[in-house]
Amino acid sequence: MTTPLVAVQNISKSFGLTRALDAVSLSVARGSVHGFIGPNGSGKSTLMRMLMGMERPDTGEIAIDGESRPHWTASQARAHGIELIPQELALVPLFKVWENIVLGGEGRGLRLSKADSRARARAVLDELGLDIGVDEDTFTLDPGEQRLVMFARTFHRKARLLIADEPTAGLGEKDSRTVVEALKRLRAKGATMIFVSHYLSEVMDVCDEVTVMRDGRVAAQLSGRSLTLDRMISEMAGVHSERRLAPRGARTGKLLVEGRHLAMPPLRQLNFKLYENECLGFAGLLGSGREKAIDVISGAARLWGSVRVRGEFIETPREAVNAGLGMLTGSRQLSIVPGWSVLKHVSLPSLERMSSFGFIDRHRERENADAAMKRLRVKATLEDELADLSGGNQQRALLARWLMHGSDVLLIDEPCVGVDIAARNELLIAIREFARAHAVILASSDPMDLVECCDRVLCLRKGVVVKELVGDEITEDAILRATMTATKIAEAA
Amino acid sequence: MNDGSTKASSGVAFNVGASDRPLFGVKDDIRRERKPPDRNILDRDRIVDGLKQWGLVIVFLAIVVTFSVLRPTTFMTWQNAINIVNNSSSLLLFSQAATLALIIGEFDLSFVAVADLVAVLVGVLVTGFGWTSGPAIAGALVLGLVCGAAIGAVNGLFVAKAFVPSFVTTLAVGSIAAGLELAAQAGITGGMKQISVVVLPAPLQALGSMTVLGSPIKATVVLVFLFSAASWIVLRRTTPGRQAYAVGGNPMAAYLSGVPVAALRIAAFALIGLIGALAGSIALAERGYFNMASPPLLLPAYTAAFLGAAVLAKKKRFDLFGSVFSVFVLLALSNGLSLMNQPRWIASAISGLVLLIAVLLNRPQNRKV
Numbered sequence: 001m002t003t004p005l006v007a008v009q010n011i012s013k014s015f016g017l018t019r020a021l022d023a024v025s026l027s028v029a030r031g032s033v034h035g036f037i038g039p040n041g042s043g044k045s046t047l048m049r050m051l052m053g054m055e056r057p058d059t060g061e062i063a064i065d066g067e068s069r070p071h072w073t074a075s076q077a078r079a080h081g082i083e084l085i086p087q088e089l090a091l092v093p094l095f096k097v098w099e100n101i102v103l104g105g106e107g108r109g110l111r112l113s114k115a116d117s118r119a120r121a122r123a124v125l126d127e128l129g130l131d132i133g134v135d136e137d138t139f140t141l142d143p144g145e146q147r148l149v150m151f152a153r154t155f156h157r158k159a160r161l162l163i164a165d166e167p168t169a170g171l172g173e174k175d176s177r178t179v180v181e182a183l184k185r186l187r188a189k190g191a192t193m194i195f196v197s198h199y200l201s202e203v204m205d206v207c208d209e210v211t212v213m214r215d216g217r218v219a220a221q222l223s224g225r226s227l228t229l230d231r232m233i234s235e236m237a238g239v240h241s242e243r244r245l246a247p248r249g250a251r252t253g254k255l256l257v258e259g260r261h262l263a264m265p266p267l268r269q270l271n272f273k274l275y276e277n278e279c280l281g282f283a284g285l286l287g288s289g290r291e292k293a294i295d296v297i298s299g300a301a302r303l304w305g306s307v308r309v310r311g312e313f314i315e316t317p318r319e320a321v322n323a324g325l326g327m328l329t330g331s332r333q334l335s336i337v338p339g340w341s342v343l344k345h346v347s348l349p350s351l352e353r354m355s356s357f358g359f360i361d362r363h364r365e366r367e368n369a370d371a372a373m374k375r376l377r378v379k380a381t382l383e384d385e386l387a388d389l390s391g392g393n394q395q396r397a398l399l400a401r402w403l404m405h406g407s408d409v410l411l412i413d414e415p416c417v418g419v420d421i422a423a424r425n426e427l428l429i430a431i432r433e434f435a436r437a438h439a440v441i442l443a444s445s446d447p448m449d450l451v452e453c454c455d456r457v458l459c460l461r462k463g464v465v466v467k468e469l470v471g472d473e474i475t476e477d478a479i480l481r482a483t484m485t486a487t488k489i490a491e492a493a
Numbered sequence: 494m495n496d497g498s499t500k501a502s503s504g505v506a507f508n509v510g511a512s513d514r515p516l517f518g519v520k521d522d523i524r525r526e527r528k529p530p531d532r533n534i535l536d537r538d539r540i541v542d543g544l545k546q547w548g549l550v551i552v553f554l555a556i557v558v559t560f561s562v563l564r565p566t567t568f569m570t571w572q573n574a575i576n577i578v579n580n581s582s583s584l585l586l587f588s589q590a591a592t593l594a595l596i597i598g599e600f601d602l603s604f605v606a607v608a609d610l611v612a613v614l615v616g617v618l619v620t621g622f623g624w625t626s627g628p629a630i631a632g633a634l635v636l637g638l639v640c641g642a643a644i645g646a647v648n649g650l651f652v653a654k655a656f657v658p659s660f661v662t663t664l665a666v667g668s669i670a671a672g673l674e675l676a677a678q679a680g681i682t683g684g685m686k687q688i689s690v691v692v693l694p695a696p697l698q699a700l701g702s703m704t705v706l707g708s709p710i711k712a713t714v715v716l717v718f719l720f721s722a723a724s725w726i727v728l729r730r731t732t733p734g735r736q737a738y739a740v741g742g743n744p745m746a747a748y749l750s751g752v753p754v755a756a757l758r759i760a761a762f763a764l765i766g767l768i769g770a771l772a773g774s775i776a777l778a779e780r781g782y783f784n785m786a787s788p789p790l791l792l793p794a795y796t797a798a799f800l801g802a803a804v805l806a807k808k809k810r811f812d813l814f815g816s817v818f819s820v821f822v823l824l825a826l827s828n829g830l831s832l833m834n835q836p837r838w839i840a841s842a843i844s845g846l847v848l849l850i851a852v853l854l855n856r857p858q859n860r861k862v
Binding site: 298300317318320321322327329333334335336337338339340344348349351352354355358359360401 | 727730731732733735736738739742743745746747748749750751752753810
């Protein structure tokens with residue numbers, strides 16, 4: 001057997017108290033396509049960053065071409081032809097396609113030969129079998145084609161190992177197809193690749209072997225006959241204790257919020273109804289449109305469609321807030337004002353009601369904020385800077401602002417990102433309690449959040465709702481199946 | 494102030510990139526404790542923190558002491574102090590305008606041009622058009638203020654509704670205002686030569702040179718101080734003020750909290766235009782005649798705003814109080830240097846250096862890019 005291109009032995013890595021990788025071993029053979037799947041935070045990205053030399057393992061070793069590399073750095077990785085195609089597009093929109101392809105691979109010297117560069121870009125595109133003109137303006141290309149230009153750029157640099165980190169995330173069905181076809185052509189040419197993806201059917205299509213990651217460990221290595229969709233799903237889900245309240249399938253309450261024909265790319269079409277005393281979930285991967293669900297409902301970003309709260313149309317977040325909606329953003333960077341205390345954050349939406357003639361009644365402000373904080377058991381004083389708090393306390397402080405404001409519908413995106421286990425439970429309990437008393441819309445990429453909280457879950461994939469799960473149907477398995485596999489399989493389930 | 498440094502102060506006081514926190518993959522579930530207060534007064538971090546907080550006061554005292562020693566008969570006198578105060582109204586107002594723009598997270602490059610335009614507008618009305626009586630002058634001043642606010646509102650509309658970057662918008666509007674000023678001068682009273690010698694009507698001159706209650710302080714300066722105090726209270730104690738800080742700190746967070754972001758931006762730019770107009774009118778009245786060569790005050794205005802934010806305020810936010818104090822640091826510096834017959838560029842260069850050092854002391858930690 002030939003030496004593998006990359007071999008990793010017993011690698012571990014911790015960030016603070018979090019163990020990102022725990023004794024991970026694997027090898028990638030020359031000319032094979034290796035798939036990486038696993039939930040968010042399972043350690044895929046950390047491992048990729050290590051292969052790229054951007055992160056140093058705490059223990060364990062990396063061997064390239066059979067040779068151990070204790071001091072693997074980013075520049076060595078470049079020199080050995082290991083190239084990462086990042087998730088985000090790193091293209092210059094106003095450049096021609098050929099300029100983007102040769103960017104960063106111009107070689108030494110100041111002189112650039114345009115004819116030579118164009119020819120080389122052309123050759124790379126031909127080699128990849130891509131139908132893109134070198135003189136096209138990059139910004140006119142489809143998203144999928146732009147992704148392919150990124151491929152071409154790494155190829156131009158003579159990559160020996162191509163790491164494609166979720167190359168189809170955020171792309172629609174057709175664009176994903178283009179990318180997957182290109183990957184398959186590369187495989188046919190004998191390229192060595194690592195393919196990180198959430199889309200299991202694409203992984204099935206492209207990969208020779210698949211590593212399933214879970215909680216920083218290798219949960220399974222699948223290849224040949226063991227490489228099946230069912231196997232991947234069950235390995236990813238693992239064993240979870242079911243800790244949920246009895247779901248309430250029946251819709252008894254009044255209609256509170258109704259959304260019709262909502263769209264904001266990549267979300268293409270969303271219709272939903274939220275009733276009183278229920279928790280409605282949105283499931284889906286990054287790129288499924290789930291990440292835009294909260295924004296389109298609040299009006300923060302909406303291309304098309306309408307939302308009515310108790311019959312009143314909502315166009316902007318301000319109208320939403322006044323109609324009793326409260327937003328909790330997925331990225332807390334969108335909620336935190338740098339340098340501000342907890343008090344200022346909690347009272348911000350309610351300021352107008354806490355003031356007379358514009359002057360803030362600081363006594364009332366403190367009392368009301370304090371009461372809301374106590375109800376949610378936030379472990380912080382009003383003077384603490386919000387950015388200094390732990391993730392769980394930040395989330396609860398940001399929830400407290402809506403209690404203070406008296407909102408009766410919460411729109412929550414990714415509630416548990418960056419929140420530790422204990423705080424997560426408390427946070428989910430608070431969300432459930434709120435849903436029982438009022439109503440909640442909860443969007444999350446983590447199926448367990450939805451399993452534990454929701455009475456109803458809409459599963460999104462590639463911008464549309466592919467399945468509605470009600471009551472006892474809501475399991476991690478069912479959500480993974482609906483959001484990660486092809487549409488036809490989701491329907492069969 | 495600098496997060497994450499829970500280590501003892503044995504290391505370097507502030508090491509540029511070597512933080513304990515990894516740049517990527519940070520899980521923030523570990524609560525980042527603040528450093529407990531250190532009782533040792535000679536602790537290195539404490540000195541640095543103290544410098545950050547009181548540095549500008551120290552600089553101010555150093556300026557005063559230095560010039561008092563070098564020019565004991567001219568600098569450290571009542572007359573000179575009153576001089577400095579009486580010449581402060583323009584820069585005070587401009588730095589207020591700059592601070593307001595920075596608070597909402599924008600730039601405004603147009604307020605000096607607006608001031609000049611309004612000064613010419615008022616001047617032309619009270620001389621060329623014969624609005625020389627008291628009430629007519631008051632009318633001209635009000636018209637000037639309305640005009641300034643309107644220009645500011647145009648800035649605000651472009652920024653808040655069309656999302657043109659404020660730097661570009663105000664640059665363009667400022668250029669237009671400067672052009673209109675020239676047109677007003679040239680067209681209405683027949684050329685610059687005449688206009689620069691036109692004497693303003695007596696009531697306006699009296700307004701500019703009036704002093705308060707027997708003291709030697711000009712009424713216009715007192716008015717500017719009252720205006721600053723009122724603005725400070727509005728910014729720190731009222732809903733729109735708090736919301737303005739929210740918009741500047743994180744516009745998306747403010748937007749999602751139901752803050753009327755667009756309305757606030759337009760109002761803030763209108764207010765900046767109004768302040769510019771006020772500065773122009775006051776400068777006109779204080780001078781008593783048309784003066785084409787208005788001093789270049791845009792950069793000092795921003796210098797004062799940044800100095801005040803970087804050094805004086807503990808939380809590094811833009812704050813009117815800090816800006817006002819910084820204005821007097823700058824004025825004392827240039828006054829002292831001019832008493833020593835130093836050329837003007839030295840004052841400008843020194844204030845630039847002070848600003849660089851101040852922002853360097855307060856730069857964000859843990860940044861790689």
